[in-house]
Amino acid sequence: MKREKKAAKGSAPDRTMLKKEIIGIAFMLGSLYLICAILSFHPDDEASFAALRWYDIFGKAASDVAESIHNPFGLLGARLSAFFINSFLGYPVILPVLSMFFWGWSLLRAKSLKPALFFFLYSVVISIVAASMFGLTSAPFSDVMAGTIGRMLAALLSTVIGFTGAWVLLGVIAVVLTFYMGKSVFAALSRIVVTVMSAASVPAEAIRVWNEERREKRAEKRRVKEEKALRKKEEQMRSVPAPAPVMQPKEEPRPAVPLTYDEPVLPADATPAASTTLQQLISQVPGEPEMIIHQTVREKEADLDERRLKVQTKDREAYRFPSIDLLEKVPEDNDHIDEHHLAESKRKLLEKLAIYKIEVKRISTTVGPRVTLFELELAPDVKVSRVKSLENDLAMALSARGIRIIAPIPGKNAVGVEIPNGKPKTVWLRSVLQVEKFKNSKMVLPIVLGKTIANEVYIADLATMPHLLIAGATGAGKSVCINVIISSLLYACSPDKVKFVMVDPKRVELFQYQHLKNHFLMRFPGIEEQIITDPQKAVYALRCVVKEMELRYETLEKAGVRNIGDLNRRFPEEALPYIVVVIDELADLMITAGREVEEPIIRIAQLARAVGIHLIVATQRPSVDVITGIIKANFPSRIAFQVASRVDSRTILDSSGADQLLGNGDMLFQPSDQPKAMRIQGPYVSSGEVEAITSFIGSQHALKNLCVLPAPDSQKGNGSQSSGSTEKDGRDSMFEEAARLVVMHQQASVSLLQRRLRLGFSRAGRVMDQLEFSGIVSEADGSRAREVLINNEDSLELLLRNLDG
Numbered sequence: 001m002k003r004e005k006k007a008a009k010g011s012a013p014d015r016t017m018l019k020k021e022i023i024g025i026a027f028m029l030g031s032l033y034l035i036c037a038i039l040s041f042h043p044d045d046e047a048s049f050a051a052l053r054w055y056d057i058f059g060k061a062a063s064d065v066a067e068s069i070h071n072p073f074g075l076l077g078a079r080l081s082a083f084f085i086n087s088f089l090g091y092p093v094i095l096p097v098l099s100m101f102f103w104g105w106s107l108l109r110a111k112s113l114k115p116a117l118f119f120f121l122y123s124v125v126i127s128i129v130a131a132s133m134f135g136l137t138s139a140p141f142s143d144v145m146a147g148t149i150g151r152m153l154a155a156l157l158s159t160v161i162g163f164t165g166a167w168v169l170l171g172v173i174a175v176v177l178t179f180y181m182g183k184s185v186f187a188a189l190s191r192i193v194v195t196v197m198s199a200a201s202v203p204a205e206a207i208r209v210w211n212e213e214r215r216e217k218r219a220e221k222r223r224v225k226e227e228k229a230l231r232k233k234e235e236q237m238r239s240v241p242a243p244a245p246v247m248q249p250k251e252e253p254r255p256a257v258p259l260t261y262d263e264p265v266l267p268a269d270a271t272p273a274a275s276t277t278l279q280q281l282i283s284q285v286p287g288e289p290e291m292i293i294h295q296t297v298r299e300k301e302a303d304l305d306e307r308r309l310k311v312q313t314k315d316r317e318a319y320r321f322p323s324i325d326l327l328e329k330v331p332e333d334n335d336h337i338d339e340h341h342l343a344e345s346k347r348k349l350l351e352k353l354a355i356y357k358i359e360v361k362r363i364s365t366t367v368g369p370r371v372t373l374f375e376l377e378l379a380p381d382v383k384v385s386r387v388k389s390l391e392n393d394l395a396m397a398l399s400a401r402g403i404r405i406i407a408p409i410p411g412k413n414a415v416g417v418e419i420p421n422g423k424p425k426t427v428w429l430r431s432v433l434q435v436e437k438f439k440n441s442k443m444v445l446p447i448v449l450g451k452t453i454a455n456e457v458y459i460a461d462l463a464t465m466p467h468l469l470i471a472g473a474t475g476a477g478k479s480v481c482i483n484v485i486i487s488s489l490l491y492a493c494s495p496d497k498v499k500f501v502m503v504d505p506k507r508v509e510l511f512q513y514q515h516l517k518n519h520f521l522m523r524f525p526g527i528e529e530q531i532i533t534d535p536q537k538a539v540y541a542l543r544c545v546v547k548e549m550e551l552r553y554e555t556l557e558k559a560g561v562r563n564i565g566d567l568n569r570r571f572p573e574e575a576l577p578y579i580v581v582v583i584d585e586l587a588d589l590m591i592t593a594g595r596e597v598e599e600p601i602i603r604i605a606q607l608a609r610a611v612g613i614h615l616i617v618a619t620q621r622p623s624v625d626v627i628t629g630i631i632k633a634n635f636p637s638r639i640a641f642q643v644a645s646r647v648d649s650r651t652i653l654d655s656s657g658a659d660q661l662l663g664n665g666d667m668l669f670q671p672s673d674q675p676k677a678m679r680i681q682g683p684y685v686s687s688g689e690v691e692a693i694t695s696f697i698g699s700q701h702a703l704k705n706l707c708v709l710p711a712p713d714s715q716k717g718n719g720s721q722s723s724g725s726t727e728k729d730g731r732d733s734m735f736e737e738a739a740r741l742v743v744m745h746q747q748a749s750v751s752l753l754q755r756r757l758r759l760g761f762s763r764a765g766r767v768m769d770q771l772e773f774s775g776i777v778s779e780a781d782g783s784r785a786r787e788v789l790i791n792n793e794d795s796l797e798l799l800l801r802n803l804d805g
């Protein structure tokens with residue numbers, strides 16, 4: 001009983017909210033009154049209440065004076081307006097009062113009070129400046145525009161710094177303030193205007209929706225009528241006896257189904273989308289299995305730009321997150337369901353099953369963006385494997401590609417049949433980022449993979465995956481998927497939190513990310529480019545990552561923590577960024593560098609989870625020579641796009657299914673912690689959108705502390721050392737020749753040594769290190785070329801002789 005009473009009283013947060021709302025309304029009303037009173041100021045009123053004391057408002061004298069007052073807001077209004085205009089700041093005082101109104105509005109709408117505070121500070125200073133400026137003029141209205149304070153300040157300034165100096169000083173303050181504070185204030189004000197306008201447009205939208213629904217209902221009624229008439233005709237035809245006794249296979253009756261709608265199981269932050277017309281659409285025959293239509297999920301939208309977009313990085317440069325407006329707007333008719341196609345698919349499916357005498361007890365459907373899942377509850381005596389063997393027959397009966405049978409659906413007493421929708425819907429990146437789930441995500445490295453069959457936005461944490469293998473035929477959507485993953489991370493993480501190592505042997509897939517070089521891309525000692533395209537350099541870059549991993553392990557050990565999360569929490573000032581290594585085409589690397597590249601990939605995959613290094617590896621050749629057993633074993637999270645054969649699907653996922661996918665971002669995602677892959681439709685992001693995001697980031701101030709990976713230890717006897725590299729005094733046999741080459745060309749680059757001396761990349765890199773150690777070239781400095789420290793060949797010969805000696 002007590003508890004009920006308590007509940008009735010409302011919870012503490014509710015009461016606090018209520019209090020805030022009351023205070024907000026009081027602020028708004030108070031400031032409105034003050035603004036109106038000030039605007040109604042009348043100069044003659046002051047004389048009327050001059051004899052009246054402040055506290056003397058209940059007496060007879062007060063009522064006499066009130067009658068002669070011009071201000072429509074009464075004695076109080078007249079007094080306040082006279083005080084603010086004559087004795088305070090004049091009319092400019094309206095600005096701070098206006099900011100009080102804004103404050104109240106922010107309290108009422110439970111918005112952050114920061115913009116209101118900014119506006120208040122700005123308006124106080126700007127009204128003082130404006131009052132002083134009016135104080136400097138001798139116009140007739142200057143008295144009411146300056147107030148006592150404005151006139152005093154004007155007199156003080158013109159005495160101290162002169163009349164012109166006062167104008168300049170006040171002008172500069174006004175311009176600078178408006179420039180720095182104006183932006184955020186105007187942004188906040190424009191948000192209020194937008195909110196008010198959208199509130200006003202709600203009734204119009206409701207009328208439009210109502211009209212549309214009415215039109216749809218009428219069309220549905222007409223359609224049902226037509227269907228009924230057609231069925232009647234069919235029945236009449238059937239009742240006419242056949243002319244000749246021809247032997248025909250006895251056809252099973254078509255299992256049309258009665259319908260019920262079930263309450264969908266929705267995630268906490270999702271609301272069901274309306275799906276009302278389907279019930280009338282699909283025919284019902286009494287005694288047939290029941291049909292349930294799962295309503296799809298409509299994710300709660302959220303404005304991603306409402307979070308804090310500007311942050312301070314560790315090296316004190318401001319960084320601004322890309323705005324969601326850089327992505328294209330979702331076309332409006334995107335929610336439309338092709339109901340006729342759905343009804344037709346269901347009819348054909350049941351017909352086919354009836355031919356094979358597979359009895360269905362209950363059937364339910366979920367309409368996804370690209371496919372519809374029919375969940376069939378079979379009669380107890382039907383073997384699940386019989387349905388599975390019908391995959392090809394069903395595909396033929398429905399004349400559709402991409403039919404997949406899930407037998408049984410994990411955790412359910414049902415078999416799933418996925419049938420492509422008539423009109424596939426594109427899932428736009430903007431629509432999957434613009435949801436509350438993403439905005440409020442607590443994941444470390446949230447990546448949006450797309451929409452599930454129930455239209456739920458699927459977000460995974462790369463930090464827990466901990467590595468991702470993406471495979472599929474060419475043109476199936478791998479590169480778009482990688483772009484989506486990188487874009488999700490760019491929308492979620494600042495450059496302090498995540499860095500990328502990008503390896504792109506195809507040269508065309510990742511070049512747009514060049515714009516990220518001053519914020520998100522890691523650098524490598526001795527290599528100018530930050531997006532690696534050369535397979536030998538890729539091996540070197542991956543070894544740098546391995547070295548970084550080893551150093552990070554040492555750091556963890558010294559700090560006495562178990563992983564990067566604990567380290568960053570304990571020492572936020574020295575927090576390490578997560579490193580995401582993206583390799584867009586593993587096959588090209590495996591063919592040219594083979595074991596040399598497999599080795600560091602496996603080392604990273606096996607060990608790097610704890611130190612925050614994560615791999616995303618894509619390949620269009622899902623064969624065992626590229627996705628080797630050991631690579632597969634270390635990539636428990638995998639995405640398969642459409643592939644040519646069942647064998648390819650097995651190579652990626654250890655099961656078939658990817659061969660039945662539809663392409664264009666249709667994927668099977670195998671999470672590391674689930675037994676079966678799930679079907680997801682990947683979002684689409686165009687290269688124009690990626691360009692817009694990356695160039696927005698690239699146009700910002702470069703970070704001063706650019707992350708350079710450590711050079712790897714020189715590898716001996718591991719195959720990377722080319723033959724003929726016998727060393728003298730620890731130096732390479734090509735050392736002297738290399739020294740002469742760089743001095744002759746006055747140019748020190750690894751590629752020059754590679755080209756002219758025919759050295760492999762890693763060997764050329766080692767020789768360059770030795771040249772640096774001997775003082776012939778300067779040390780590497782980020783992306784800048786090394787300097788040659790020896791001017792001529794004579795000095796070089798002298799130096800070489802000294803080295804030998």
Ligand SMILES: Nc1ncnc2c1ncn2[C@@H]1O[C@H](COP(=O)(O)OP(=O)(O)OP(=O)(O)O)[C@@H](O)[C@H]1O
Pocket residue numbers: 426427472473474475476477478479480481620664665666681682683684685
């Ligand atoms: N999620 C998606 N939604 C809609 N269309 C898509 C999607 N993903 C890819 N596509 C379409 O497929 C085309 C090819 O995609 P993408 O370049 O990603 O293929 P790929 O697998 O990387 O091919 P390749 O291996 O040859 O580079 C895109 O240009 C686009 O038209």
